[in-house]
Amino acid sequence: MHILLRGRDIPNIKQLDVYEAHGGFDGLRKSLAMTPDQVIDVVKASGLRGRGGAGFPTGVKWSFIPQHEPIKYVTVNADESETGTFKDREIMEENPYQLIEGSLICAYAIQAKAVYIYLRGEFWDIGEQLDACIAALREENLVGENILGSGYDCEVYTHLGAGAYICGEESALLNSLEGYLGQPRVRPPFPAQKGGGLYKEATVVNNVETLANVPFIMTEGAPAFKAIGTEQSAGNKIYCVSGHVKRPGNYELPMGTTFRELLYEQAGGPLHDDRPFKAMLPSGGSGPIVPLTDEVLDTRMSYEDCAGIGTIIGSASIIIMDETVDMTWVASKVTKFFKHESCGKCTPCREGTYWLDKVIDRILDGRGTADDVKRIADVAENMAGTTLCALGDFAANPIIHTIRHFPDDFAQHVQA
């Protein structure tokens, strides 16, 4: 059963009447009949965790917003720019009202008067569709003043970024939304605190997929949601599968499904039957790469289980590589991405990505030495853990882990 990708089950759910005919905005109606605190308690009890990658408990995040502050905001992180991630896009394209409903419930729960949906610049067409949705909702008194006669006012706005990976980081996103350079901010204060959020006001920043879960939680109840998935990872998750599989695409499955089931049962196994899987990036470019061993394949895809195999589930952008793929080339591709996307604020990330790229190019060109492999490993180690946001770690991960797991791939390019 799809909770999120309902566009696959219900034709035309992207139309308001169809959405409403299938229980649309029941969650909001139910929420408006409750106190904001009660809404937060339901979300807390559901065990919903942030789908943007970090997996922070959503209800707890909402509860951090100081109630006495007069101005609060909800910001929807629709910057979806992790390599190999395309889940938020399908939600917004095929089931947009569910995201808006979830955002409004969140806004009501923290008593925010405005929701900003921050879309990456390439999502301009989705932005137009969302704007049309918002206009339609205004007609129905589901957005704007005195929503459904409840006395609660809330506006929803969309905003297009300029296509920067870093603006998926919440504080850089807020900077960009305010019109500043997309660079992460010093924390504390955190976005949920006065002084740390949008325009320095307390702000909830949630991923699209996270908020799209909320209407289900409100209509079906927290226990129904909690019953799906594992003990610590409740609900469904959309897994974005790409690379060397027969059927790449989005798969909405309960959390805790094994990699094996996803890759073989759902995605149809290796693209070429005679070329077995070699490695996987389970969380796009940012997570540690892992060899696709049996142990890994039998691991459940949940926040807690992935830690056991030395990686993260993150936003679940699962990129599969078969045995023909050279991991040095992978390291180079990912490094080029992070070099391009580093905001340049912190020294280790700004300089580190630049030099990683330069030295890996040498190795790939056949000009490298064994010392160069050690050199990039050192550079990556020095970057890890020293930067303001996680991008420095993300950029270090592919190097550290490709060298750790696939030393031979590097050795073949260099003279001893």
Next chain:
Amino acid sequence: MSDTVTINIDGQNYEVAAGANLVDAAKWHAGNDIPVFCYHPKMDPVGMCRMCLVELGTPGRDRATGELLRNDDGSLQIRYFPKLQTACTTTVSDGMHIKTNTQQVIDARNDVLEFLLSSHPLDCPICDKGGECPLQNLTMRHGPQASRMYFEDKQLLEKHYPLGDLIFLDRERCIQCARCVRFQDEVVGDDVLAFHERGRRLQIITHSDPGFDTYFSGNTTDICPVGALTTADFRFGARPWELNEVPSISPWDAAGENISLSMRLDRDFGGKAMIKRVMPRQNEWVNEIWITDKARFGHHFTRAEDRLQQPQMRTGGTLRNSNWEAAIAAMAATLQGADGDVAAIAGSGMSNEDLWALRQLLEGVGAGRLGAWPPTHDAAPHLEQVGVGAGTNLSELGRGDAILVIACDLEEEVPIWRLRLKQAQDRGAYLVVANARDTRLEDFAVQGARNDKVVEGDAIRYAPGEAVSVMRDLQKAHPQIAERLSRAENLVIVAGAEGLSLAGSEALAAAAANFLIESGHTGSANNGLLSPLPGANGLGLHYLGFTPQTTLNIMQEPPRVLIVAQAELLDDDPAAQQWLSQVETIIYAGLFDDGISQRADFILPLQSFAERDGSFVNGERRVQRFYTAQGPMGQALPAWKLFGGISQNAGIANLKPSAAAVMLELSGSVAAFQGASYRALSRTERQFPDVGGRDLYYGGTAYTNHGGIGLQIPTAADRGADVQRRDMADVAELRAGEGELLIMPITRLYNRQRSFRPSLLVEQRILNPYALIHPDDAAAAGTIDGDLIEIVAGESKVRVRASVSSEIAAGGVALPRHLTDAAVPLSASVGTVSRVTDAVAVR
């Protein structure tokens, strides 16, 4: 809640101020120099360079009970963050533990430094910063021995990118710390610098047009932690280790900026010591660690070719070169033969010692008329009564405090005050700016919000000439503003003279003093009156008995013998030719000849502030000393030596052996200067933040104050005197009649005064002559924007371009002083404006 907390640094406990930044606290209390590049104690932390990583722990608490967790031995359990934390973004909290000397920390710092160096050019041997460079110094401590990266892969970037006329950027040397960007944004309030692009392509740019041109731009080169920003004035001029730092005081305005003159024996100055550059010297009460570009780049006049260098005497109707002995003897005879009909007019660039020697001389020949130049501001008597209280530090004004600035343009008159008052508003002070026209500070006052912070302020626009009644009737006309000012915890009023006659400026100061007295804002630090008296020693003139009223009297009843000391009368006063013609003998001592040599009987070269010892009294009544730095020009003498020499020749008093000796006598004779011996003036103390010294990376290359922080003269209110408000029922204000306008001379920081013009670099920024006129008045005069107009007021007749704008209230014309060679009126006067129809070039 206690004001201090205990933190533990490397195993040692320290009591530090609550709320302090960890880098500051570690440095101030523990002498622990946590290395930084992006952090600067005068700006908000950004945590960009990652150099200040430390191990950071806080006492653990039980989640359920909130109780502090303890080890078996009873000591607190300290929970360290798994990752290293940046000290600069950390605020101290009670029980905080940091480790700065563990291998993990040392490795991290070494790694960050290696990263910085990997893209930094190795051009230290030709870099201006080399020798006083934070990156260089920290490389000695943390840097790798050799580069592990490939030289040919290094990014090549532009080496000489002009951000403006004054500041050059070397894009290769830049380490993207954003100090310059943040300085312009947070401190100055002109965000003309910014980052462009991202990643390794991140670059400093300016969109400013004309280029980076604020009055404070030079400070960015001091706080730049590498040699990326250099001044056009100094770059490639000398190496820091060749320079001798001599403490001095900026000669330009009432702020009395503490500066350090970087001296070198130089080929270009005949092997004599020469100013190579001017740097800030820390004085947190006066200028903190900032100086204006005028102080930094305006030193060239001290070596100008056209400076007077030879004593001259008129004999047989012709001015001829003479020598000091003959000239002094002749002057002594002239003065003694004048039957006491002698007067003196002294400029505000004269030091206290000079003024004392001049006064002694005049008293010795039985004369008493001591005039101050220029006779435009007469707030000094009130500053003596209710000036800002002793111990005032504008940096302490903030939330709950208020500032009123009336009838002046501090950006142009005393830029450092404008900088500091804008920052006071940033900290929460309520700023009110009142004037007949728009000023830079007014823009800040009404801005509403800055850097995501709400700032509070108001503007009052009054009709030209009405400043005094606005101040007097503030309660009636602007009750809400008056109420907020009255209720403020601390209140500072800055009263100028724009649009006022000399008497009007006195009345305005009196009205401001009344307000302060009524609202109880006198006699304590951070409360009281300020006034942008022109020149560096406007208050010294007052305390030594030289007054602008006397000057007016001298102008009306010229004496037989007039001594003019460092006052360019002809440049400043359109009527000077006329009244000087009634003087029998003019003795002129100064740096430049403004044409008075046509008339004067004696022309005597004086030394500039850079060539001799002396002291000034700044606008906050701080007596501050400056030291001999530069080699003398020709035969120029310090004025105290000249006047002392004449006194000795005339048998009045013996010439003192040094400026210090003059000051010793003066401080024993004039009450205000009590205790102000050079020894007392050169006293220093440790100032927060602790900039300077070897750890240049912390505060930049501003200099430690070794020259003294000065001594503040207490006001009458400070001494507990009962200061009385003055009845101000009748105020005579200037009123323009039918067909007339109020011509209001205004001050521009960069102007064509003789002492400024030789600084060619900044001379380019002097505006073309203009006058600001309201559209209605322009229409009445039949003129449009850009027209050549003639402004006539009294003896003054100037031709300038009309700048038609509603930034000025109708009825007044703002006419900048010293932009044309023709003198504008000394003070505001009634006059007329007409369009010039014959094509005659301006100037």
